[in-house]
Amino acid sequence: MTGELQMRNIVKTFGPVKALQGVTFTARPGTVHALCGENGAGKSTLMKILAGVFEPDAGEIYLDGQKRTFSNPGDALEAGISMLYQELDLAEDLTVTENLFLGREIRGRIPFILNRKAMIDQTVEQCRLYGFELNPLAPVRTLTAGQCQIVELLKALMRSARIFVMDEPTSSLTEAEAQRLFEIIRRLRGLGMTIIYISHRMEEVARLADEITVLRDGAVAASAPASEMDIPTVVRHMVGRELKDYYPVRRSNPGAVLFEADNLKTAEGIEGVSFAVRSGEIVGMAGLVGAGRTETARAVFGVQPLLQGAFRWQGKPLVIASPADAIRQGIAYLTEDRKRTGLCTILPAGWNITLPNYPRIGMRYLLRLRKEQAICEEYGRKVSVRWSSPGVRAADLSGGNQQKLLIARWLMAQSQFLIFDEPTRGIDVGAKREVYQMLADLAEQGKAVLMISSELPELFGLCDRILVMRRGRLVADLETRKTTPEEVMHYAAVEEPRL
Ligand SMILES: Nc1ncnc2c1ncn2[C@@H]1O[C@H](COP(=O)(O)OP(=O)(O)OP(=O)(O)O)[C@@H](O)[C@H]1O
Numbered sequence: 001m002t003g004e005l006q007m008r009n010i011v012k013t014f015g016p017v018k019a020l021q022g023v024t025f026t027a028r029p030g031t032v033h034a035l036c037g038e039n040g041a042g043k044s045t046l047m048k049i050l051a052g053v054f055e056p057d058a059g060e061i062y063l064d065g066q067k068r069t070f071s072n073p074g075d076a077l078e079a080g081i082s083m084l085y086q087e088l089d090l091a092e093d094l095t096v097t098e099n100l101f102l103g104r105e106i107r108g109r110i111p112f113i114l115n116r117k118a119m120i121d122q123t124v125e126q127c128r129l130y131g132f133e134l135n136p137l138a139p140v141r142t143l144t145a146g147q148c149q150i151v152e153l154l155k156a157l158m159r160s161a162r163i164f165v166m167d168e169p170t171s172s173l174t175e176a177e178a179q180r181l182f183e184i185i186r187r188l189r190g191l192g193m194t195i196i197y198i199s200h201r202m203e204e205v206a207r208l209a210d211e212i213t214v215l216r217d218g219a220v221a222a223s224a225p226a227s228e229m230d231i232p233t234v235v236r237h238m239v240g241r242e243l244k245d246y247y248p249v250r251r252s253n254p255g256a257v258l259f260e261a262d263n264l265k266t267a268e269g270i271e272g273v274s275f276a277v278r279s280g281e282i283v284g285m286a287g288l289v290g291a292g293r294t295e296t297a298r299a300v301f302g303v304q305p306l307l308q309g310a311f312r313w314q315g316k317p318l319v320i321a322s323p324a325d326a327i328r329q330g331i332a333y334l335t336e337d338r339k340r341t342g343l344c345t346i347l348p349a350g351w352n353i354t355l356p357n358y359p360r361i362g363m364r365y366l367l368r369l370r371k372e373q374a375i376c377e378e379y380g381r382k383v384s385v386r387w388s389s390p391g392v393r394a395a396d397l398s399g400g401n402q403q404k405l406l407i408a409r410w411l412m413a414q415s416q417f418l419i420f421d422e423p424t425r426g427i428d429v430g431a432k433r434e435v436y437q438m439l440a441d442l443a444e445q446g447k448a449v450l451m452i453s454s455e456l457p458e459l460f461g462l463c464d465r466i467l468v469m470r471r472g473r474l475v476a477d478l479e480t481r482k483t484t485p486e487e488v489m490h491y492a493a494v495e496e497p498r499l
């Protein structure tokens with residue numbers, strides 16, 4: 001069939017790790033093909049091989065029935081394969097048009113002079129063709145994450161891409177932007193393109209996919225049209241068993257107020273934010289991207305100084321001038337952006353758990369390697385990290401497993417008040433369930449938990465109360481069993497700029 005992509009018997013190992021052990025994968029034009037699997041199943045690795053980032057140890061790639069080899073991303077792009085990365089690589093200081101024509105500028109009749117008008121006209125024309133709304137003169141720095149993705153897509157389209165790989169594309173988008181992306185995906189499919197879509201959000205897979213392939217431990221566990229494989233079946237193939245009781249059963253039994261924030265204001269735009277969290281309580285925080293949830297967490301953790309407001313701990317005034325103060329007081333903050341502000345990816349994975357906790361485990365001055373190794377293994381097991389050993393570089397773990405390292409770190413720090421900012425982002429359904437159980441256990445032990453999340457189902461599945469933020473302010477404090485997702489969305493909603 002024309003335009004058909006086939007990867008045959010792909011094998012890839014990283015040292016002792018068998019990331020892919022003979023994967024055969026076929027994607028047809030005019031379809032959205034979802035690629036599912038637990039963290040570390042090999043999804044990104046398979047797609048990086050397709051995109052020429054990695055060379056396979058064995059196996060072949062066929063396009064239109066012809067064997068192809070891609071030794072670098074340029075080769076793959078030449079063949080019409082485009083990969084939309086999580087971290088986009090656009091030139092921030094250039095405009096949309098300049099980014100689109102980077103390296104292939106249109107020149108005028110006079111040598112060395114660029115034909116700016118022609119490039120802008122073509123950008124407008126291309127946007128019209130695909131129904132994108134973009135200002136060709138806007139510097140990329142001023143665009144939202146969703147708009148940047150559109151620039152990347154347009155760039156690929158202008159280089160005649162026909163196969164689009166999207167690896168968790170919605171993880172940094174607002175709900176409205178995600179909806180826009182789905183429309184675009186459907187339009188590309190209508191134009192006969194192939195879209196390979198990786199996501200841990202099963203509702204997205206259910207809505208978008210025509211075909212679904214499930215990877216498990218580097219091999220294909222199932223592959224079928226979406227009409228023949230429902231989501232529970234996909235999940236069963238992913239984790240290799242039935243997943244029941246997705247949310248833990250909670251005995252909601254909040255104790256005394258542990259932490260209070262009173263009328264917080266910071267330079268990052270939050271104002272008049274007051275809330276309390278009790279011992280044994282899981283409090284959720286909902287709101288659209290940019291509503292001030294992370295900013296609130298940063299204020300509590302001492303990252304961002306207060307312009308106004310105060311904290312109390314068990315009713316007594318509490319001064320938090322730095323993250324060190326917060327940690328001393330027993331406050332933990334699992335950040336949303338694990339790469340930039342949480343994980344040291346060049347260090348061994350195990351160290352990412354233990355290093356900040358050395359004083360606690362009695363290794364302030366002396367490192368006892370065997371003890372450390374044992375502790376790493378114990379905590380790694382608690383959060384079920386998948387690693388060949390705690391000695392592997394954190395960078396070489398899959399995204400979800402990196403997230404688990406950070407959770408393990410704070411579990412070990414034995415904090416009393418834990419703030420989790422999007423703790424399940426990028427992790428698979430099985431691991432999500434484990435994270436929910438961990439949060440429930442922490443509450444059961446009498447700790448106070450604040451969970452920031454953009455996924456309403458998990459807030460409703462887990463929390464005693466839900467706080468809603470909008471435009472830097474706390475606009476609602478709702479008891480979970482007395483509210484509905486509609487009510488939360490109503491409080492959270494603000495007009496969002498159109499893309
Ligand atoms: N550059 C690398 N060096 C060493 N090991 C790697 C490298 N990249 C991936 N791996 C390992 O290969 C396996 C597959 O990883 P991959 O990133 O493909 O998983 P994934 O399915 O994309 O997971 P996730 O859903 O968490 O993104 C994992 O065990 C991972 O630790």
Ligand SMILES: [Mg+2]
Pocket residue numbers: 043044045167398399
């Ligand atoms: Mg991945």
